[in-house]
Amino acid sequence: MVEGRDGNFVEGLARGLSILESFDRNNASMTLSQVARRTGMSPAAARRGLHTLASLGYIRQVDRNFVLSARILTLASAYLQAAGSDDLLLPELRRIVGTFGAAASIAVLHGTDILYVAHYSEERSRRIVASVGTHYPAHATSMGKVLIAALGAEQLDAYLEHADFRPLTDRTIDNADDLKRVIAECRKNGYATAVDELDYGITSLAVPIRNAQGRVLAAINCSGYSGRVTAERLVAERLEDLIGSANRIGRILDANPALAQSFHL
Numbered sequence: 446m447v448e449g450r451d452g453n454f455v456e457g458l459a460r461g462l463s464i465l466e467s468f469d470r471n472n473a474s475m476t477l478s479q480v481a482r483r484t485g486m487s488p489a490a491a492r493r494g495l496h497t498l499a500s501l502g503y504i505r506q507v508d509r510n511f512v513l514s515a516r517i518l519t520l521a522s523a524y525l526q527a528a529g530s531d532d533l534l535l536p537e538l539r540r541i542v543g544t545f546g547a548a549a550s551i552a553v554l555h556g557t558d559i560l561y562v563a564h565y566s567e568e569r570s571r572r573i574v575a576s577v578g579t580h581y582p583a584h585a586t587s588m589g590k591v592l593i594a595a596l597g598a599e600q601l602d603a604y605l606e607h608a609d610f611r612p613l614t615d616r617t618i619d620n621a622d623d624l625k626r627v628i629a630e631c632r633k634n635g636y637a638t639a640v641d642e643l644d645y646g647i648t649s650l651a652v653p654i655r656n657a658q659g660r661v662l663a664a665i666n667c668s669g670y671s672g673r674v675t676a677e678r679l680v681a682e683r684l685e686d687l688i689g690s691a692n693r694i695g696r697i698l699d700a701n702p703a704l705a706q707s708f709h710l
Contacts, residue, residue: 476509
């Protein structure tokens with residue numbers, strides 16, 4: 446499950462966290478066998494993990510199915526309070542949305558997904574909705590492309606080896622060669638766009654957030670509704686402003702090392 450483990454590695458804790466992470470929007474309620482399959486555990490190990498988490502109040506059993514309990518929010522709340530991410534990051538996202546509308550987000554790369562660490566939106570629609578803790582396939586998003594573009598050669602090879610290029614729409618990049626071309630453009634231009642790749646109706650623009658040493662820590666995006674705005678229009682009207690936001694957040698992260706270090710997944 447985890448590479449680089451040593452004598453201090455607690456297998457049971459790792460399994461418990463793996464069980465918690467196996468629940469998502471499409472798997473909100475699962476049987477024991479489904480949990481075992483999604484985590485790669487034996488049924489016996491999954492049963493012990495579920496029993497422990499249920500005893501601690503993080504999971505509830507309803508008939509033969511298991512669901513996360515509201516207590517799981519205490520873990521996310523602990524991060525938000527300790528890192529101060531809401532207080533430090535949301536003002537800039539609110540400014541972007543106040544200026545341009547729609548939504549703005551900050552995400553980090555987590556395996557082959559992006560993980561949202563901050564998000565602000567002016568409204569909700571029928572399209573998929575992002576929130577803190579949400580993760581999506583990196584190759585299908587503008588922020589993901591920016592973060593993939595920041596990877597070194599070995600890291601990029603590892604990403605391409607494990608990425609699932611299953612198309613989410615008919616606009617989704619579905620192979621490594623096309624992604625490499627897009628990544629090369631991103632490295633050249635310093636930004637990435639995505640149009641209807643994650644879901645129909647989402648057009649977004651993203652740029653990297655760097656620390657004082659130039660290391661990419663995260664990505665920030667702003668988005669609009671396809672049909673009302675084009676990728677070209679986002680670049681023309683919002684790129685300069687978004688780069689300014691990325692620079693300001695980079696300085697915020699430099700001044701708040703606990704938050705910056707929490708981005709290193």
